[in-house]
Amino acid sequence: MRNTLTGSRIRERRQIAGLRQAELARQVGISASYLNLIEHNRRRIGGKLLVDIANALSVEPSLLSQGIEATLISALREAAADAVGQKAEVDALEEFAGRFPGWAGVLAQMHRRVVSLERTVETLSDRLTHDPHLAASMHEVLSTAAAIRSTAAILADTQEIEPEWRDRFHRNLHQDAERLADSSKSLVAYLDDSETADDRRGVPSEDVEAFFQANDHHFPQIEAGGTGADVDLSPLESAAARTVAKAYLENYAADARAMPLGEVQKVLAEAEPDPLALAARFSVDIATVLRRLAALPEGYLGRPTGLVICDASGSILFTKSVPGFAMPRFGEACPYWPIFQALNRPLVPIRKRVVQLGRTTAEFDCYAYSWPQTVSGYDDAPVYHSVMLVRAVEEGGQDTQSVTRVGPSCRVCPNEACTSRREPSILSEGF
Amino acid sequence: MSRKVLLIEDEPNIAEAIRFLLTREGWHVETHAEGLDAIQVIQGANPDLVILDVMLPGKSGMEILRDLRELEGMQDLPVLMLTARGQSRDREMAENAGVSRFMTKPFSNAEVLTAVRDLHAQATRS
Numbered sequence: 001m002r003n004t005l006t007g008s009r010i011r012e013r014r015q016i017a018g019l020r021q022a023e024l025a026r027q028v029g030i031s032a033s034y035l036n037l038i039e040h041n042r043r044r045i046g047g048k049l050l051v052d053i054a055n056a057l058s059v060e061p062s063l064l065s066q067g068i069e070a071t072l073i074s075a076l077r078e079a080a081a082d083a084v085g086q087k088a089e090v091d092a093l094e095e096f097a098g099r100f101p102g103w104a105g106v107l108a109q110m111h112r113r114v115v116s117l118e119r120t121v122e123t124l125s126d127r128l129t130h131d132p133h134l135a136a137s138m139h140e141v142l143s144t145a146a147a148i149r150s151t152a153a154i155l156a157d158t159q160e161i162e163p164e165w166r167d168r169f170h171r172n173l174h175q176d177a178e179r180l181a182d183s184s185k186s187l188v189a190y191l192d193d194s195e196t197a198d199d200r201r202g203v204p205s206e207d208v209e210a211f212f213q214a215n216d217h218h219f220p221q222i223e224a225g226g227t228g229a230d231v232d233l234s235p236l237e238s239a240a241a242r243t244v245a246k247a248y249l250e251n252y253a254a255d256a257r258a259m260p261l262g263e264v265q266k267v268l269a270e271a272e273p274d275p276l277a278l279a280a281r282f283s284v285d286i287a288t289v290l291r292r293l294a295a296l297p298e299g300y301l302g303r304p305t306g307l308v309i310c311d312a313s314g315s316i317l318f319t320k321s322v323p324g325f326a327m328p329r330f331g332e333a334c335p336y337w338p339i340f341q342a343l344n345r346p347l348v349p350i351r352k353r354v355v356q357l358g359r360t361t362a363e364f365d366c367y368a369y370s371w372p373q374t375v376s377g378y379d380d381a382p383v384y385h386s387v388m389l390v391r392a393v394e395e396g397g398q399d400t401q402s403v404t405r406v407g408p409s410c411r412v413c414p415n416e417a418c419t420s421r422r423e424p425s426i427l428s429e430g431f
Numbered sequence: 432m433s434r435k436v437l438l439i440e441d442e443p444n445i446a447e448a449i450r451f452l453l454t455r456e457g458w459h460v461e462t463h464a465e466g467l468d469a470i471q472v473i474q475g476a477n478p479d480l481v482i483l484d485v486m487l488p489g490k491s492g493m494e495i496l497r498d499l500r501e502l503e504g505m506q507d508l509p510v511l512m513l514t515a516r517g518q519s520r521d522r523e524m525a526e527n528a529g530v531s532r533f534m535t536k537p538f539s540n541a542e543v544l545t546a547v548r549d550l551h552a553q554a555t556r557s
Binding site: 138139141142143144145146147148149150151153154157158165168169172175176 | 442
């Protein structure tokens, strides 16, 4: 079978050499039509004629006569077997490899690469599902849950229980409830941190946020009338991070000029901060107010305040964290956050009181507003950004607003019935 | 003579709850919280049934079970394995190691009692 491909290899080599069929035939003393039959594998060839043709083509005779390497054929067979929804002509495999050795090689190489990548994916997937930190945290949570379930059932179901056993179980229940609360918090913190630590080191936006965090999101140089250029950006190692930081600081400076600190302080001393009233008082848009409020020194607003800014794709561009309100990154946040709803209603200020599922019962007042970015030309549709101020609600406060339940991110959200769920929660899947 | 169960579990409150439940069922319950010397403890206690946690300090429940099954006379000892991981591959691993029954946390008391009763009944029949 392999010898029958010698003709294909002669044809390929002739074409590589740039010889016409008639020229090669003349050089080796045969007719062009006979060479044509040979090249189409319709005549067997060997002996002196093969040597002559090889000489004419300046190649070793064995290169023309030897079969396609078994590994190539084998790789092609595997590729054909692994193909999904596509049936290859396996009976013509050697002919294909003989006539198009380059393409056959590419196909075989691609198949080997796919197999190798599949193995890598399997390995990584295995590592992810057996993340030792995650496994340890989940084990802690589930073991504590098992202890609580078992103990609580004993207390509930046992008709007569000796006082010492009852006291002991009550004590255990209390201990385990505390442990469960702590380990659940640790687990969520780990999941949040796993997105913020090593994996994301060097990401400009992360470096910038860390820089803002280190400065408590407040820059006295700018408040004193300076510009973004007055802020020392040397702690930021990458040029990309410095570029991103400069842009934010210029926004900060513009916001500070529009709402000077001293005047803001006076207004806040008179009344609770209401973004709409502040926008009217300083003749600025709501987005400026929300950003400005998040940049005030600690104590000005009385309660912890965070900030989230996203673009029209839902990608979170900037965050200022606030305790008790998880802010995952990279488009993984809950779509019910008011910041995303504001994108559907540009220029309409939104206020919602929310509580995050699966965390504490702490409530937050969220003010969200979406505004268009500068367009680059006539008839260009504006791209919107959205900002959300997240303000912790005073515990034990008297106002009784309705509260919207939102999640942190699907991965750690316990609301199984959510119609907007993107992926199963790991809190219920696989563990 | 009462039936004896050896409970190898490092979570003291789980161990306490199971001990309470099984004691009321007439079992004599011994507990142990370490993985490293678990084999020696099993051999020394000579229990009718072992309840074995997977994640133990020193040595995992899977390793303990594998080593146990290689010991003479330990092939048929009923072992109920408790784990926080219930994925099919973990179940398969436990079955390959020779587990008698596999139970994922958090389990109910009724599940534990039923499993212990079933395993003991099977062992006494055979």
